[in-house]
Structures are given as structure tokens and as C-alpha cells.
Amino acid sequence: MRTIHWRAPAAACAVVLLAGCSTFSPDGGLDAVSSMTGARIGQPVSFKRDDAALRAAADAVLKQPLSVQGAVQVALAHNSGLKAALAELGISEADLVQAGRLRNPGFSFSRSRAGDEREIERALSVDLIGLITMPIRQRIEQRRFERAQVTAARSAVRLAHDTQKAYFEALAANERARYMEQASQATEASAELARRMARAGNWSALDQAREQAFHAETLDGLDQARLGAVAARETLAQLLGVTAGEGGFVLPERLPALPDTLRPLQNVEQEALASRLDIQAAKADTAETARALGLTRATRLVNVLEAGYINTSTSGEPRKNGYEVSLELPLFDWGGANTHRAEARYMQSLHLAADTALRARSEVRLSHAAYLGAYARARRYRDEIVPLRRQVSNEVLLRYNGMLASVFELLVDAREQIASVQASIDAQRDFWIAETALQAAIHGSGSKE
Amino acid sequence: MFTRRHFFKSAGAAAVSAAAVSRVGAASLPEAVVQTDARTQPPPAPGNGRHFNPVVTLNGWSLPWRMNRGVKEFHLVAEPVVRELAPGMKANLWGYNGQSPGPTIEVVEGDRVRIFVTNRLPEHTSIHWHGQRLPNGMDGIMGLTQPGIPPGKTFVYEFEAKRPGTFMYHPHADEMVQMAMGMMGFWVTHPKDHRFMQVDRDFVFLLSGYDIEPGTATPKVNTMLDFNLWTFNSRVFPGIDSMNVRQGDKVRVRVGNLTMTNHPIHLHGHEFTVTGTDGGWTPPASRWPEVTTDIAVGQMRAVEFIADAPGDWAFHCHKSHHTMNAMGHAVPTMIGVDHAGVAEKINKLVPDYMVMGDKGGSMDGMEMPLPPNTLPMMTGDGPYGSVEMGGMFTVLKVRKEQKRGDYTDPGWYRHPAGTVAYEWTGELAEPTRSSSAGGKLMPLKQGADLNLNVRKPSGHTGHN
Numbered sequence: 001m002r003t004i005h006w007r008a009p010a011a012a013c014a015v016v017l018l019a020g021c022s023t024f025s026p027d028g029g030l031d032a033v034s035s036m037t038g039a040r041i042g043q044p045v046s047f048k049r050d051d052a053a054l055r056a057a058a059d060a061v062l063k064q065p066l067s068v069q070g071a072v073q074v075a076l077a078h079n080s081g082l083k084a085a086l087a088e089l090g091i092s093e094a095d096l097v098q099a100g101r102l103r104n105p106g107f108s109f110s111r112s113r114a115g116d117e118r119e120i121e122r123a124l125s126v127d128l129i130g131l132i133t134m135p136i137r138q139r140i141e142q143r144r145f146e147r148a149q150v151t152a153a154r155s156a157v158r159l160a161h162d163t164q165k166a167y168f169e170a171l172a173a174n175e176r177a178r179y180m181e182q183a184s185q186a187t188e189a190s191a192e193l194a195r196r197m198a199r200a201g202n203w204s205a206l207d208q209a210r211e212q213a214f215h216a217e218t219l220d221g222l223d224q225a226r227l228g229a230v231a232a233r234e235t236l237a238q239l240l241g242v243t244a245g246e247g248g249f250v251l252p253e254r255l256p257a258l259p260d261t262l263r264p265l266q267n268v269e270q271e272a273l274a275s276r277l278d279i280q281a282a283k284a285d286t287a288e289t290a291r292a293l294g295l296t297r298a299t300r301l302v303n304v305l306e307a308g309y310i311n312t313s314t315s316g317e318p319r320k321n322g323y324e325v326s327l328e329l330p331l332f333d334w335g336g337a338n339t340h341r342a343e344a345r346y347m348q349s350l351h352l353a354a355d356t357a358l359r360a361r362s363e364v365r366l367s368h369a370a371y372l373g374a375y376a377r378a379r380r381y382r383d384e385i386v387p388l389r390r391q392v393s394n395e396v397l398l399r400y401n402g403m404l405a406s407v408f409e410l411l412v413d414a415r416e417q418i419a420s421v422q423a424s425i426d427a428q429r430d431f432w433i434a435e436t437a438l439q440a441a442i443h444g445s446g447s448k449e
Numbered sequence: 450m451f452t453r454r455h456f457f458k459s460a461g462a463a464a465v466s467a468a469a470v471s472r473v474g475a476a477s478l479p480e481a482v483v484q485t486d487a488r489t490q491p492p493p494a495p496g497n498g499r500h501f502n503p504v505v506t507l508n509g510w511s512l513p514w515r516m517n518r519g520v521k522e523f524h525l526v527a528e529p530v531v532r533e534l535a536p537g538m539k540a541n542l543w544g545y546n547g548q549s550p551g552p553t554i555e556v557v558e559g560d561r562v563r564i565f566v567t568n569r570l571p572e573h574t575s576i577h578w579h580g581q582r583l584p585n586g587m588d589g590i591m592g593l594t595q596p597g598i599p600p601g602k603t604f605v606y607e608f609e610a611k612r613p614g615t616f617m618y619h620p621h622a623d624e625m626v627q628m629a630m631g632m633m634g635f636w637v638t639h640p641k642d643h644r645f646m647q648v649d650r651d652f653v654f655l656l657s658g659y660d661i662e663p664g665t666a667t668p669k670v671n672t673m674l675d676f677n678l679w680t681f682n683s684r685v686f687p688g689i690d691s692m693n694v695r696q697g698d699k700v701r702v703r704v705g706n707l708t709m710t711n712h713p714i715h716l717h718g719h720e721f722t723v724t725g726t727d728g729g730w731t732p733p734a735s736r737w738p739e740v741t742t743d744i745a746v747g748q749m750r751a752v753e754f755i756a757d758a759p760g761d762w763a764f765h766c767h768k769s770h771h772t773m774n775a776m777g778h779a780v781p782t783m784i785g786v787d788h789a790g791v792a793e794k795i796n797k798l799v800p801d802y803m804v805m806g807d808k809g810g811s812m813d814g815m816e817m818p819l820p821p822n823t824l825p826m827m828t829g830d831g832p833y834g835s836v837e838m839g840g841m842f843t844v845l846k847v848r849k850e851q852k853r854g855d856y857t858d859p860g861w862y863r864h865p866a867g868t869v870a871y872e873w874t875g876e877l878a879e880p881t882r883s884s885s886a887g888g889k890l891m892p893l894k895q896g897a898d899l900n901l902n903v904r905k906p907s908g909h910t911g912h913n
Binding site: 182185186188189192193196197200201202203393395397398399400401402403404405406407408410411414 | 785786799801803806
């Protein structure tokens with residue numbers, strides 16, 4: 001801390017007046033996060049310091065079988081990770097406010113004695129450097145604050161996408177377990193019939209053992225499917241920020257039906273360019289670098305580019321956040337190199353922004369292709385494979401009616417039909433997950449966020 | 450019903466050859482007469498040529514001919530046909546002149562016979578005249594005695610019908626496929642003296658087997674023994690006409706076997722003697738009475754009897770699988786298997802499931818939807834309910850009032866009072882049962898506990 005002695009009380013008063021202009025915003029920056037988030041996840045979000053209303057609305061949603069929007073709503077209200085991200089915003093704002101205030105003037109009094117000589121020193125100290133660098137520090141903190149807002153919004157959007165994905169996984173896992181139960185009923189009937197046929201003297205121990213082994217294997221599959229359903233439910237519960245246990249939430253029986261229409265590629269690419277937060281951040285960074293370049297050209301005194309915030313992390317220790325502004329005295333260097341550097345930085349920022357946009361469009365195209373593919377697959381299952389399987393079952397039943405096929409063929413076919421319905425459910429789930437990934441590619445920071 | 454069509458005017462697969470042959474002179478060919486009906490056609494008396502007593506082709510017909518300067522001319526057209534196997538089921542077969550089997554050819558001993566054979570199949574064919582004495586080059590063995598008749602071409606066979614008796618015709622080119630598709634026909638050479646071995650009714654038919662998957666119409670041509678439809682003249686019961694005769698008629702039934710297994714043909718209520726084979730008439734001294742005669746593969750038998758017992762008498766192949774129609778040979782036996790509880794479980798998965806076979810194979814008159822173009826396994830209703838038969842089964846109907854030469858179905862037999870089996874309603878004594886299974890020769894080492902497994906009939910309880 002550099003402190004200089006200041007002996008002019010009048011100047012000190014002026015400084016005090018200046019410092020008084022920085023205050024906290026009424027919403028703590030949350031309104032901006034709400035609007036950023038809401039626009040991207042397709043439902044209104046209202047983050048407030050006091051989120052009792054938000055929680056109450058979420059709790060009301062929890063009383064009904066959960067829809068995918070409902071799940072997102074609950075997660076936004078309850079997820080603790082998101083709350084931590086939002087709290088970070090408060091810290092940033094405090095830093096911002098702090099940056100707009102001068103350090104309190106200090107007064108020091110010392111009395112020393114050397115031999116017989118006594119010296120009494122009175123000093124009034126004022127943070128002059130702080131005063132000079134205040135606009136710069138404020139701008140930096142403003143930017144940090146805005147970044148914190150974007151980060152919070154990104155966390156919220158990511159949470160929404162993760163929740164959607166987990167939601168579809170949980171629903172599909174439930175359906176899978178339910179269908180495995182039906183399959184195990186089919187093998188149970190086969191095994192029981194085989195046992196009774198052996199008892200009646202119509203079947204050998206070999207045939208009976210085969211049917212029973214098959215039943216045991218199906219039961220094993222059922223156990224795994226049930227475990228999978230529990231795991232998927234727990235994952236969802238963690239994201240929702242509620243318990244997976246009794247009374248936590250109720251999932252609907254089925255995945256949502258496939259949509260009738262798909263989103264065209266042209267629209268989603270444009271939407272992504274307008275909406276993606278990483279693109280916005282890159283653009284803001286470029287604008288900021290441009291401003292810094294202008295400032296460097298203008299002042300040549302203040303090393304603005306060095307005034308980036310410090311953000312270092314050492315393993316095992318909390319991340320160090322802060323900023324550093326250095327002020328130079330133009331004795332040897334009149335700032336020519338700094339200007340070159342600033343220009344290079346600006347160009348770098350431009351290229352980075354272009355790169356981000358290019359990557360974003362590529363990701364969106366890839367996600368869109370995956371989305372179309374998943375849709376085609378889910379539709380093929382829904383419109384062709386499952387109906388054909390059903391037709392096969394009807395035909396096997398006709399053959400059973402004519403004593404052309406045995407009851408075991410009927411049961412084997414029932415199992416096969418169940419398996420194809422399961423595959424159809426998986427395809428439907430994969431479509432909704434691909435849809436979520438596409439949303440993430442459009443609105444978040446890419447499918448790999 | 451005959452439909453006469455001028456063969457070479459009809460469009461179709463043989464258009465190219467038609468043009469080629471018509472240049473030679475269509476006028477030199479007899480008409481190809483086509484039959485569209487699968488019912489038995491009562492025989493007309495021969496209009497020209499030597500007189501004979503015509504045969505009755507069960508669910509078939511005889512081919513008209515024309516006399517051309519003393520030669521009896523026939524025209525057979527080998528072609529794909531749709532044959533009704535029984536009401537409710539049609540098969541895509543290959544045959545002759547609109548039907549499978551083809552029309553019966555009837556000639557008289559000593560007749561000069563000229564047969565035009567036009568091939569409208571997609572592949573070559575030939576005709577072998579099974580059992581005939583003829584010049585070697587007329588025997589119809591493709592590659593050995595003649596080239597195959599290519600698609601669209603017409604070949605001519607000509608020989609003298611030397612030996613009277615019972616014969617048949619069938620391809621000897623791609624024989625396995627063409628016979629599996631139904632290409633065959635009957636041939637009768639009547640004796641010069643029409644009073645020789647004269648009978649009042651003379652029925653003829655061929656035995657053939659088809660493997661037609663339920664829900665399909667075309668036979669599987671590569672099946673060797675596991676056929677699911679066993680036929681008289683490519684018909685299965687209840688699609689086989691009854692043999693209607695007058696009480697006291699001398700009846701002859703001639704049967705040829707073109708399947709790949711033997712058929713013990715069995716008549717109820719009468720004894721018959723085998724009076725002829727494809728080798729000729731059997732000497733009377735060698736005949737003995739029978740009620741079943743086994744007809745081996747590629748053989749023909751003529752059996753004769755006096756139909757003196759009025760009634761509706763079963764006449765069928767005694768291999769019970771041959772009186773079934775399509776069935777699942779791999780279906781496990783369900784007799785005596787308790788379905789309680791399991792049936793409900795299966796019903797949850799397969800809502801239209803019904804327990805079957807736990808009391809035996811009888812379907813108890815259940816009518817359930819089957820695959821299309823498929824006949825129920827055991828079917829055909831008689832006056833007392835289901836006959837539970839299919840395939841090679843028909844009825845000999847002997848009636849006092851049936852007129853000579855009348856082949857119409859007289860309906861079910863009206864039994865005189867007291868001549869039908871009836872239910873005993875008196876007391877039933879428990880029969881004494883043996884407790885020493887195995888006897889003394891090979892006594893069982895362990896006690897027979899099979900009795901534990903025997904499920905005694907207990908009515909209809911506990912079943913769906």
C-alpha cells in the first residue's frame with residue numbers, strides 16, 4: 001500500500017464527496033441474470049435475493065407429476081450449486097462498489113523521543129493513487145461484475161440443460177424397468193409352464209432347465225434395470241436440489257411425444273450467433289479491448305492492459321481473485337511499446353471472437369445433424385418397427401390359434417415385442433437428449449458445456 | 450364348367466411362341482380347353498371314337514378330344530394355376546389347362562393318340578406317360594429321350610394306347626419342383642370291350658402333398674417329407690367331394706400316388722379287392738379281401754367292391770397326420786398341464802391368448818382367427834358336429850335311392866332308429882386295473898409311479 005502524506009484538509013473533503021457516489025444496486029445484478037437465463041431456457045426466470053416466492057412456486061410444481069419445464073423450474077429454485085454461483089455475483093458487486101469508494105482517510109499521530117528530543121508528528125493520509133485509478137478500477141470491476149452475471153447465467157442455463165437431460169434419462173430408465181418387469185413376467189410364465197409340463201411328463205429336464213435359466217437371466221436384467229432407474233432418479237434429484245426419496249418428486253409414466261415439426265438448421269445457426277453466451281462474452285471482450293486500446297493511446301501513463309484482473313489458482317488453495325493497476329511515471333518509456341501491444345491484443349481478441357463464432361456454428365450444425373438423426377430413428381421405431389413387431393405378434397397369435405405355433409413361441413415373441421418397445425423408448429429418449437444438446441449448442445456455450 | 454378359349458388368341462407369356470406356331474397353322478391344333486371349377490364334373494358319354502364307360506375324376510374332369518383322321522388329339526397346356534384346395538384356401542400351383550391336377554385323359558385300348566403339349570411355364574418341361582407302352586422317344590424324359598419343351602413352345606407326343614389300365618402323366622423335367630407345384634394328371638386306357646371288368650362307378654384321383662406355410666399360397670418346393678397338406682386331386686377335406694353311389698353298385702376306385710411317402714388308403718364298412726395296378730389288372734386268383742391298401746410311392750391301385758352297406762362311410766389315408774391339414778409339428782404336448790395362474794399371467798402379456806391342447810388336440814369347435822388363406826387343423830362338420838379331419842379324407846355315400854349315373858350329393862345319411870351309438874346312462878362299475886406293469890418277463894426294478902402322473906379326466910374345471 002502506497003500512502004502519501006497529505007496535508008491539505010480542503011482537498012481531503014473533495015475526495016470524500018467523490019467517493020460517496022458508488023452504491024449497491026437494488027437487484028444485486030440478478031435481473032440481468034434472470035433475463036439472460038429466461039431468454040435462453042424458454043421460460044421466465046426471476047432470481048431474487050429473497051427467493052421465497054421462487055421456492056414456493058417450485059414446491060407447488062413438485063406436487064404434480066414433473067414436466068420437463070417443471071423440472072427446470074425446480075432446479076433453478078433449489079439447486080445449491082446455482083445458488084453458489086449467484087452468491088458470487090454479490091461478491092462481485094461488493095467489489096464493484098468498493099472500487100467506487102476511496103479508502104477512508106487516515107490520521108496518524110506519533111510521538112518519539114531521541115535522547116532529550118521529542119518529536120510529535122501528525123499526519124492525515126488520503127489514498128491519492130486510489131483516487132487517480134478509481135475510474136479504471138471501477139471499469140474493471142464493472143466488467144468483472146458483468147462477467148459474473150454471464151457466469152451466473154451460464155450456470156443457470158447449464159443447470160437447465162443438465163436437468164432436462166437427467167429428466168429424460170430418469171423417465172426412460174423408469175420405462176425400461178417397467179418393460180423389463182413385463183419381460184420377466186413372460187419368462188416367469190414360460191418357466192412355470194415348463195415346470196408344470198415336466199411334472200405332467202411332457203417335457204424333459206433339459207427343456208425345463210433352459211426355460212428356467214432364461215427366466216433367471218431375465219430377472220437379473222430386471223434387477224439391473226431397476227438399479228439403473230434408481231441411479232437416474234438420484235442424478236435428477238441432485239440437480240433438482242430435492243430428495244429422490246418418498247415425497248421428493250413424481251415422474252410421469254411416459255416420455256413426451258415426439259414433436260410434429262423440427263427446427264430448421266438456418267434458424268438455429270442464426271439463433272446461436274445471437275444467443276450464445278460465449279459469443280457474447282467474446283464480443284464484449286473485443287469491445288473492452290478496443291476501449292482499452294483507446295485508453296492506452298490516450299493516457300500512455302496508465303498500464304490499462306496490465307490492469308486485467310488477477311485470477312490465479314493454486315492447487316489446494318482458494319482461487320485468488322483481484323485486479324492490479326500499475327501506474328508508471330513516463331520518464332524512460334513514453335508508452336510506444338504499450339500501444340503496439342494493445343493493438344496486438346485487440347487483434348488477438350478479434351480473432352478469438354471469430355474463432356468462437358466459427359466453432360459455435362460448427363457445433364450447432366453438428367448438434368442439429370444429431371438431432372435430425374435421433375428424430376428419424378425415434379420415428380422409425382414409433383411408426384415402423386414397433387407397429388411391425390405388433391403385427392408379428394398378431395401373426396404369431398394367429399398361428400398359435402391354429403395350433404401351428406406353441407405357447408412358448410407366443411411368449412418368446414412377447415419378450416421380443418417388449419424389447420423392441422424398449423428400444424423405441426431409448427430412441428425417444430435419445431431424441432429428447434439430442435434436442436437438449438441442440439438447445440445447449442444454441443443457447444449455452446456449446447454441447448460440451 | 451368348361452371355358453373354351455382359343456389358346457393362340459389369348460395374350461400372355463406365350464405371345465412370342467403363339468405367333469411362331471400360328472404361322473405354322475393354328476388350324477392344325479385342337480382347342481385347349483380350360484376348366485375353372487374345382488368341383489367333380491360328371492362324365493359325358495364319349496361323343497365320338499370307340500365307346501367306353503367314362504371314369505369320374507374326383508374334384509376334376511376329363512379332357513375333351515377331337516378325332517383327326519382316326520387319331521384322338523388332345524391339347525394340354527402346362528401353366529401356372531390357382532387351385533382352390535378347399536373353400537377358404539387357394540394355392541398358387543402349376544398345372545394343366547387351368548387346374549391341378551390336369552384333366553384326366555381317357556382313351557380306348559388300341560387308340561392312336563396325339564397329344565399337343567404347350568408350355569406356358571417360366572421354365573422347360575416335358576411329360577412322362579407313366580406306365581405306358583410307347584416308343585422310347587415318346588417317354589418324355591428330358592435329356593434322355595427328348596429335349597425339354599422350352600417356355601412358349603409346343604411339342605407333340607404320339608403313340609398307340611396299347612395296354613388297357615390305369616396310368617398317370619407327370620413332368621420328367623425339373624421333376625421335384627414341378628411335382629411339388631402340382632403338375633400331374635390321370636390317364637385311363639379303357640379296354641376295347643367295354644363290358645370287360647365293367648363297373649357302375651369308376652372314381653379316379655391322384656395323391657399329392659404340398660407344403661404351404663400358413664398365410665401363404667405357394668408350396669415350398671424343397672420340402673421332402675414334412676408336407677402339411679395331403680390331398681386327393683389337390684383338394685383337402687372338407688374340400689374333397691364325396692363319392693356318391695347307389696346301394697348295390699359295383700364301385701371301382703383308382704388311386705395313384707405321386708407323393709414322397711406311402712399311403713394306406715382305408716375304406717369303412719366294406720371289403721375291397723385290389724383288381725389293378727399300374728402294371729395291369731391283377732389275376733382274380735391273386736386277389737384277397739382288404740379294407741386298407743397301401744399305395745407306395747409312384748404306384749397306382751384300382752380297388753373294387755360292391756357298395757352294399759347303406760350309409761356315410763369314411764374313406765381316407767390311415768396315416769393320421771395325413772388327415773389333419775396344416776399343423777405345427779414342433780408344438781409341444783400340453784395334455785394334462787395345469788394352466789391355473791399361468792394362463793392369467795400370459796393373458797396379461799398376450800390379451801387374446803387362450804389355453805389350448807391341455808385336454809388334447811381337439812379344438813372343441815373353437816373358432817379363432819387364423820392366418821389368411823389357412824384352413825383349420827381339423828375341420829369339416831358332419832351331422833353330429835365336427836368330423837375333426839382334414840387332408841386325405843372323404844366319404845363314400847351309399848344310398849338306395851341314388852339313381853344310376855347320378856353323382857349328386859344325397860346329403861347326410863338318415864340312420865334307421867336304434868342304429869346310432871348312444872350314451873349309456875346306467876351304473877358304471879369300476880374296472881379292475883392291473884397293478885403289475887411289466888409282468889414277469891421283465892419285472893420293474895422300481896415300482897411304477899406313473900400312476901401319479903396320470904391326470905384323470907375331470908371335466909372342464911379350471912380352464913379358460
